[in-house]
Amino acid sequence: MDDFLKEFFPKIYRRKQLHLNETDYCKYDNQILTLFTSSLYFAGLISTFGASHVTRNKGRKASILVGAVSFFIGAVLNAAAKNIAMLIIGRIFLGVGIGFGNQAVPLYLSEMAPAKIRGAVNQLFQLTTCLGILIANLINYGTDKIHPWGWRLSLGLATVPATLMFVGGLFLPETPNSLVEQGRLEEARKVLERVRGTTKVDAEYADLVDASNAARAIKHPFRNLLARKNRPQLVIGALGIPAFQQLTGMNSILFYAPVIFQSLGFGSGAALYSSVITSGALVLAAFISMALVDKFGRRAFFLEAGTEMICCLVAVAITLALKFGQGEVLPKGIGIFLVVVICIFVLAYGRSWGPLGWLVPSELFPLETRSAGQSVVVCVNLLFTALIAQCFLASLCHLQYGIFLLFAGLIMIMSSFIFFLLPETKQVPIEEIYLLFQKHWFWKRIVGDGEQVGPNGKPGAQV
Numbered sequence: 414m415d416d417f418l419k420e421f422f423p424k425i426y427r428r429k430q431l432h433l434n435e436t437d438y439c440k441y442d443n444q445i446l447t448l449f450t451s452s453l454y455f456a457g458l459i460s461t462f463g464a465s466h467v468t469r470n471k472g473r474k475a476s477i478l479v480g481a482v483s484f485f486i487g488a489v490l491n492a493a494a495k496n497i498a499m500l501i502i503g504r505i506f507l508g509v510g511i512g513f514g515n516q517a518v519p520l521y522l523s524e525m526a527p528a529k530i531r532g533a534v535n536q537l538f539q540l541t542t543c544l545g546i547l548i549a550n551l552i553n554y555g556t557d558k559i560h561p562w563g564w565r566l567s568l569g570l571a572t573v574p575a576t577l578m579f580v581g582g583l584f585l586p587e588t589p590n591s592l593v594e595q596g597r598l599e600e601a602r603k604v605l606e607r608v609r610g611t612t613k614v615d616a617e618y619a620d621l622v623d624a625s626n627a628a629r630a631i632k633h634p635f636r637n638l639l640a641r642k643n644r645p646q647l648v649i650g651a652l653g654i655p656a657f658q659q660l661t662g663m664n665s666i667l668f669y670a671p672v673i674f675q676s677l678g679f680g681s682g683a684a685l686y687s688s689v690i691t692s693g694a695l696v697l698a699a700f701i702s703m704a705l706v707d708k709f710g711r712r713a714f715f716l717e718a719g720t721e722m723i724c725c726l727v728a729v730a731i732t733l734a735l736k737f738g739q740g741e742v743l744p745k746g747i748g749i750f751l752v753v754v755i756c757i758f759v760l761a762y763g764r765s766w767g768p769l770g771w772l773v774p775s776e777l778f779p780l781e782t783r784s785a786g787q788s789v790v791v792c793v794n795l796l797f798t799a800l801i802a803q804c805f806l807a808s809l810c811h812l813q814y815g816i817f818l819l820f821a822g823l824i825m826i827m828s829s830f831i832f833f834l835l836p837e838t839k840q841v842p843i844e845e846i847y848l849l850f851q852k853h854w855f856w857k858r859i860v861g862d863g864e865q866v867g868p869n870g871k872p873g874a875q876v
Contacts, residue, residue, distance in 0.1 A: 414553070414556075414557050414563060414564045414567075415429075416560055416561045416562070416563060416564055417564040419561075420561075421449075421494075421496075421497055421500065422443065422445070422446055424443070425440075425441060425443050425446060428440060429441075439809075439810035441806050442806045442807050442809075442810040443806075444803075444807075445497065446806075447802060447803050447805075447806055447807075448501070448803070449497070449500060449501060449504060450802045451799040451802040451803045452501045452504045452505055452508065453504045453505070453507050453508040453511065454508060454511075454795045454796075454798045454799035454802060455508065455795075455799050456504070456505040456506075456507075456508025456509050456511075456512065457508040457509065457510075457511040457512035457515070457791070457795045458508075458512065458791075458792050458795040458796050458799065459512070460483075460508065460509040460512030460513060461512040461513075461515070461516050461788045461791040461792045461795070462788055462792070463512070463513075464476050464479075464480075464512050464513040464516035464517065464788065464791075465516060465634075465784050465785055465787070465788035467479060467513070468516055468517050468520065468591075468784045468787075469594065469634070469784040469785075470595075472587045472588075472591045472592075472595065473517045473520055473521040473524070473587065473588050473591050474517075474521075474582060474585050474586075474587050474591075476513045476514075476516055476517035477513070477514065477517050477518065477521070477578065477582040477585070478579060478582045478583070479513045480509075480510045480511075480512075480513030480514035480517065480578065481510070481514075481575050481576075481578035481579035481582055482510075482575075482579065483506050483507070483509040483510035483513065484506070484507060484510035484514075484571065484572075484574070484575035484578065485572055485575040485576065485579070486503075486506045487503045487504065487505070487506030487507035487508075487509075487510060487571070488503070488507070488568065488569055488570075488571035488572040488575060489503075489569070489572060490502055490503030490506060491503035491504065491507070491568040491569070491571070492565045492566075492568045492569030492572075493565075493569075494565075494568075503568075507571070510575070511795070512791065512795070514578075515791045515794075515795075516784075516787055516788055516791050518538055519535060519538055519771050519772075519775040519787065520588075520775060520783065520784065520787050521585075521588055522534050522535045522537065522538055522775075523535055523775040523776060523843060524588040524589070524590040524591070524843075525588055525608055527609065528840060528841070528842045528843065529707070529840060530707060531707075531776070531843065532703075532706040532707040532711075532772060532839060533703045533704075533706065533707055535768075535771065535772045535775060535776075536699060536702055536703045536706065536768040536772060537703070538768075538771055539699050539702070539763075539767055539768035539771060539772075540696065540699035540700065540703060540768075543692065543695040543696045543698075543699045543763065543767075544696055545574070546692040546695060547689065547692040547693055547695070547696050549692075550685065550688045550689045550692050551689060552567055552570055553567050553685055553688075554685045554686065554689060557685060586604045586607070586608070587600075587604065588604070589601040589602075589604045589605040589608070589618075589621055590621055590624075590625070590780060590783075592604060593621045593622055593625040594625050594628065594629075594780075598622070601618070601621065602614070602618055605617065605618055605621070620842075620844045621780075621844075623844075624779065624780035624781070624844050625780060627779075627780070627781050628779075628780045628781035628782075628783075630781075631781045631782075634781060634782050634784065634785035635785045635789075637781060637782050637785070638651065638782050638785055638786060638789065641859065641860065642847075642860050642861075643778075643779075643782055644856075644859050644860065645777075645834075645850040645853070645856045645859070645860060646777045646778050646779075646782070646786060646850075647786075647789075648834070649773075649774075649777065649834055649835055650773065650774035650777035650778060650786060650790065651774065651778075651786050651789040651790055651793065652789070652793055653827075653830055653834075654769075654770055654773055654774055654790075655770060655774060655789075655790045655791075655793040655794035655797070656793050656794075656797050657766070657770075657823075657827035657830065658766050658767075658770030658794060658797075659794060659797035659798050659801055660797065660801070660820070660823045660824075660827065661722060661762055661766050661820065661823070661824055661827070662726065662801075662816075662817070662819075662820030662823070662824075663758075663759070663762040663766065663767065666691070666755060666758070666759070674687040674688070674752075687752055690752065690756060691755060691756060691759050694756045694759040694760050694763065695759055695762075695763040695767070696763075697760065697763070698759065698760045698761075698762070698763025698764040698767070699763055699764070699767070699768060701760075701763075701764045702714065702763070702764035702765070702767075702768045702769075703768075705764075706764075706768070706769070706772070706839070707839055707840060708839075709839075710837045710838075710839040711769055711772070711773055711835070711837060711838055711839060712831060712832075712835060712837050714764060714765045714769060715765050715766070715769060715828065715831040715835070716828055716831060716832060717765075718761040718762065718764060718765030718766070719761075719765065719766075719824050719825075719827070719828035719831075720828070721757065721758070721761040722758055722761045722762060722765075722821075722824050723821045723824050723825060723828075725754050725755070725757050725758035725761070726758065726817045726818070726820050726821035726824070727817075727818065727821050728754050729751060729754055729755065729758075729814075729817045730814045730815070730817040730818045730821070732747060732750065732751060732754075733751075733813070733814035733817070734814045766827075770794070771790075773835070773838065774786070774787070774790045775787060775790075776838050776841075776843055776846060777838070777846055779844070779846075779847055780844070833855065834855060834856075836849040836850065836852075836853050836856075837849075847860075
């Protein structure tokens, strides 16, 4: 928003006004501006380790509440910001909120959902995230017209979801898994009966107690992640998928959609408009994914959408290579073509790497490393998000259209990774996922065939 740039980034504002309708790769290349964006992710990254401790010892609900309070403080600071320092401190509080929220919410959903619909329930997380992005874009579109304090309203309205999250969090029951972990067995059983709607929960309850006893024997969950039997979860769930989720280039397209469209010469209002279109596509994709992921499975979505994304990125790169340069205005037809291709890309991402990037890791970890594992997932995810946020505008400036080819190459690599290393997890109960790796052509050489000695010395105990 121009009023925001005038107040905090006057240099960029002047550069932008000079080249308003031209296409230029370097218009927004400013490290302080990108630091404003990335400070959020660096804060989230660091706070997720604190979140892991809270989630494990005080419960999933506690983390959700801490996240909400932190969001609220951040939104207030941002709305009242007088200088860049205040803005960045506000962003850091928002980042801590994200660290706690992303750590606890996917776990909460995975543990509360029955195995049959776990995929769909867990994807509510992605769906509501996308709805949030869409609503935020609509709010920006509206507040852009309020001068000179529209941006304060836009940033301050973040207190609304923070309040909802806090009040809602107070009424949530704690997950049965977490109650068992804290030794509150009676309560755990009651909650399990309530969320399953039946008193016949003996098998699931016994599984939870076993898994929890195994988990309690483990004093250092982060060290345990490195154990040989957890190698597949570490490589696929904690490192591979969250890093690759960011390397699809999707976040850079979403973050900077307004900026990309503006540098593609769409003018100022049009840029916010196009972000509304792309985030609308994300919401639609999340619905498609929720409806079909438990039917077709995780692998099918990863591989099919990956192919589409590669084609889209190559198409964008070729178009830009032919038609894009210093100070040119894009012909209207080509502008529309780019928006359509970017929408197809967003639709593909929004039903594959977007939601599954959170769903699959939260399914893979056994209870004893689940909280630690989820922290590493969030941490790796935010680390790559921050790095890409920090580098994207600079590399757009230097690599130009080549950056889209770079992302296309990365998607080819990650699709092969999924094809060779990820077993299908649809409709497998969460405490039995480890058995898939013992049968997998590659992983069975590393984890062995399941005669593992459990923590209580019995072979093959649920480890």
